[in-house]
Amino acid sequence: MGHREDLLEGAKKCLVEKGFVRTTARDIVSASGTNLASIGYHYGSKDALLAQAYIALMEEWGDVFQAGVSGEGGSLERFRQFWEGVVAQHDESGPAWAASLEVALSGDRLPALRALLAASQAEGRRGLVSTPTGTPEDQIDEREVRTLGAFYQALLNGLMIQWVFDPESAATAEELTEGMRRAAEAMVRPKGAEG
Template sequence: MGHKEDLLEGAKKCLVENGFVRTTARDIVGASGTNLASIGYHYGSKDALLTQAFIALMQEWGESFEGGLAGEGGSLERFRALWEGVLAKREASAPVWAASMEVALSGERLPQLRGMLAASQAEGRRGLISLLTGTPEEELTERDERTLGAVCQALLNGLMIQWLLDPGSAASAEEFTEGLRRIAEGLTAAGRGGSVAEAGA
């Protein structure tokens, strides 16, 4: 590998071990066996490099599901298979989720990093939609990203936050899927005069 690839691998390692805020340029240099000048030359800044490292880690996480998920696209079985996969990988991926929360809660202290990560959201949303529905990413529209993608992302982030805060009380894949089923049935029932609370009770 060249310096660019070495830097990315080193940044991924530092991100998992230290998070965004505590990782310094020297940490990355030490982990990658490169030099400080290489960061600016290949990535422009430490924050830009860490953002690329975060995106790469999330892509690797998504690719771990490429063997396929059980169930027909868009079905509850497919949803449950995804949540089961997410939770099965939670210990390995927890540092990455924690790092993303660190940036989200940073306020204006990390404006460049927040902006870069926000710009990568559409790509993440497309990947989630594709996993859950089986629709190829290139067929998805901006409207898909801003509706179905936003909801899928919120569900995923919410589930991981539950596990980060208190694994003992966090929902299992089965419980999470049942909750989604009851919401869906309740929304359907609401059109007939029922309610979400009554669905699946």
């Protein structure tokens, strides 16, 4: 590996261990075996490197649980499998979730980092549509990214917050699936019908 890849791996390690705010450029250099000048040369800034590391962690995490999703696109079974994968990966992805909350709650203290992560949201939403629906990413249009992707992102962020606050009471894949089924039934039930 070259310095660019070494820096990315070191930054991922630091994100998991220390989060965004507590990770210094020297931490990354120490974890990667590179030098301080390499950060600026390859990524422009520590924050840009950390944003890329965060995106890489999320992609790796998504690749792992996507492998367990099969079945017809859009089915409740596929929805359940998707959330089973998310929940099963909590121990590995929990530190990255905590880091993303750290950035979200940082207000104006990390504007460059927030801007970099916000710019990656559309791609993340595209992946969130693809897995539970079975739609290839290149067939997902911008409207689906802005609607269905935002919906799945809201579910994921809500689950993430539940796990950060109290993993014991966080929703399971079965509970999320049952909640989705009930919500869908309530939306299509004729007005005044008993359920």
